[in-house]
Ligand code: BJW
């Protein structure tokens with residue numbers, strides 16, 4: 001098996017998806033577990049879903065909060081913490097996961113591209129997002145204390161823009177890595193490569209001359225755009241991958 005070289009010349013950008021949390025017991029989105037109470041996740045994780053039935057959406061997120069609070073990081077998360085300790089500012093973790101397990105494991109240089117399950121924001125006014133682990137009772141829709149309108153989970157739903165500051169952090173890191181004179185490496189793990197813009201990062205890195213790695217249990221939709229592909233569980237592959 002190829003190994004990933006992490007030396008003083010390496011800049012490493014990692015992208016994680018739901019597969020990295022699967023071994024902690026968090027369900028993934030696509031495949032068998034892509035349904036919630038027999039409806040597609042998009043029905044509850046979308047602006048349309050929230051407009052139609054905000055109480056249902058809050059029940060979905062309250063259940064996810066409860067489930068995510070009860071699980072623990074796994075060896076895949078821990079491997080990424082070790083890599084970051086080794087590389088320092090030459091490491092960045094972009095995660096699509098909203099469960100907070102990377103920061104709980106100890107990762108510090110993290111961009112949560114799709115938001116965070118344990119934050120809430122107003123659906124109307126500019127009140128900044130705030131920490132909120134509340135499991136709301138069925139039927140409840142919390143209200144904003146600044147404007148009185150409905151609060152919503154701090155999650156990037158389909159059709160919504162990612163925070164431009166998050167995209168900028170990933171682009172800035174990539175530019176520094178590509179112009180450093182060192183080895184620029186991108187590794188994606190546990191992601192089906194179906195959702196953009198995350199699924200397009202591999203192309204940007206390749207265009208910038210970087211090396212690309214994929215660690216995934218099943219073939220991803222963008223698999224053939226990676227140079228190195230390893231089939232397996234992230235919790236088993238990542239801890240032994242780096243040299
Ligand atoms: C393991 C494993 C183990 C299991 N070890 N592996 C360009 C082209 C085409 C479409 C678009 C485009 N740009 C934008 C779009 C539209 C859309 C999109 O991408 N649609 C596609 C479906 C085609 N994108 C957006 O809407 C984004 N917004 C945007 O771009 O704004 C600009 C814009 C606005 C309007 C119009 C056009 C552009 C926003 C995307 C937000 C995604 N949000 C979600 C929901 C969050 C809700 C929540 O969590 O409650 O985020 S979708 C859902 O998918 C979630 C995930 O973060 C995301 C990615 O899923 P992920 O992580 O890859 O999980 P899975 O389940 O798909 O895959 C798991 C993988 O792990 C599998 O492959 C397993 O094999 C593997 N695995 N166990 C290793 N142990």
Ligand code: ZN
Pocket residue numbers: 122123124125126127144145146147148149
């Ligand atoms: Zn408000």
